[in-house]
Amino acid sequence: MMTTTTTSTLTPAAPLTVNHLSLSFGGNRVLQDIDLSVQPGEITGLIGPNGAGKTSFFNCLTGLYSPQEGSICLGLQHIERIPPTGRAALGFSRSFQHVALCPELTVAENVMIGLDRQSHAGWLSAFLALPQGNAERAANRERALGALTRLGVAEVADEYPAQLPPGVLRLVEIARAIAGQPRVLLLDEPAAGLNSVETRDLSNVLLKLRSPDLVLLVVEHDMDLIMEVCDRIHVLNGGRLLASGTPAQIQVNPEVVRVYLGDEDE
Ligand SMILES: Nc1ncnc2c1ncn2[C@@H]1O[C@H](COP(=O)(O)OP(=O)(O)O)[C@@H](O)[C@H]1O
Ligand SMILES: [Mg+2]
Structure with missing residues (x-):
């Protein structure tokens, strides 16, 4: 009898967990004490204003940036000291904010x-x-x-x-x-520059990608898209995690509303 071997049987689904992650460039504190966990089988959104630190967070996950503090674990495995090539070999994959x-x-x-x-x-x-x-x-x-x-x-x-x-x-x-059948897929603003028909196609694709074996994290400015496809959303503002919750919870969170209405005091 034939046996089939898939990536998922070799590498079981595991959550991606970040604890106390902090990153700065010189005096610029880009990420401050981030704690969050991203579950396989879900679509997780990461939102926040420009400059909030979303792309930098992705860069920390893939190893492009080295945070000064904190841990990053895939399942039980600490990966924060593994270089980018090693993280790619573990199954980290990403798309970039600009077409590449x-x-x-x-x-x-x-x-x-x-x-x-x-x-x-x-x-x-x-x-x-x-x-x-x-x-x-x-x-x-x-x-x-x-x-x-x-x-x-x-x-x-x-x-x-x-x-x-x-x-x-x-x-x-x-x-x-x-x-390459990744275990962790990071998409940075996949809807940027797309028209409404293309965005709809993208939304259907994201829903099809959701799989029990995959940690799927999406940075996006298109709120309709994020609210429609995500199971869970994390909100970054000024390098800090402002809120986490379901789309319904995030939509009515007063702090999130304040940030998106742009009337926060600086
Ligand atoms: N390589 C870098 N060197 C210095 N500052 C950086 C670097 N990368 C990001 N930053 C700073 O980090 C902050 C967050 O940027 P970014 O992560 O691109 O935000 P977002 O993706 O949420 O728009 C910005 O102030 C940006 O200037
Ligand atoms: Mg960005």
């Missing part, structure tokens, strides 16, 4: 870059068509097509980014981020 597809590569090739961290031959040898790279390149292309199919954009696999509208490009970026 390589214009010289097709959509499928762009998504295959997302498989780099798991590649044995390495993407360079695969692209140079070295012998050990050929089989791997074929396998990676299949996985890339699988990710594009999941996001409903497989038909553009062999097109170049310059030919495609922003909504499709955004889905391609997310396909690249999920191609």
Whole structure:
């Protein structure tokens, strides 16, 4: 009898927990004493005004920034001293606030870059068509097509980014981020620059990505989108965690309302 091995059986779902996380650059305290936990199987929103520290928080999670204080755990494993490559190998993946597809590569090739961290031959040898790279390149292309199919954009696999509208490009970026079957997926403002139809497509994609094996954290300014798709929301303001709760709780939280109406005293 055949047995199937999936990533999830090898690496069981685990929450991402942050305790007492603080980050500063010189005298600028960007994140202050952040405590929060993000559960697999849910969509978690991270919202807050510009400069609140949302992208910096993602950078701390992926290892790009080194917080001066605090711990970050995936399940029971402390990861705060693991460098970015090691965190990628553990299953951390992200999309960026600004479109970051390589214009010289097709959509499928762009998504295959997302498989780099798991590649044995390495993407360079695969692209140079070295012998050990050929089989791997074929396998990676299949996985890339699988990710594009999941996001409903497989038909553009062999097109170049310059030919495609922003909504499709955004889905391609997310396909690249999920191609390696991450355990932690961080999306930084996925709806930025999208029209209302594209935002609706994105919202459906996010709901489809929700999975018991995945910690999914979304930074977003589009409140309709966040309130619609999120199970739980954390609000950052001035580097501090202002509130956490369900969309219904966050919408009526007086402090959150005050921050979003922009009348907070500085
Ligand atoms: N590499 C850096 N060096 C110095 N300051 C930074 C750096 N990255 C972020 N910051 C500062 O951290 C604060 C939060 O920025 P950011 O995390 O980008 O906020 P958000 O994503 O919520 O808009 C800003 O004041 C920004 O200038
Ligand atoms: Mg940001």
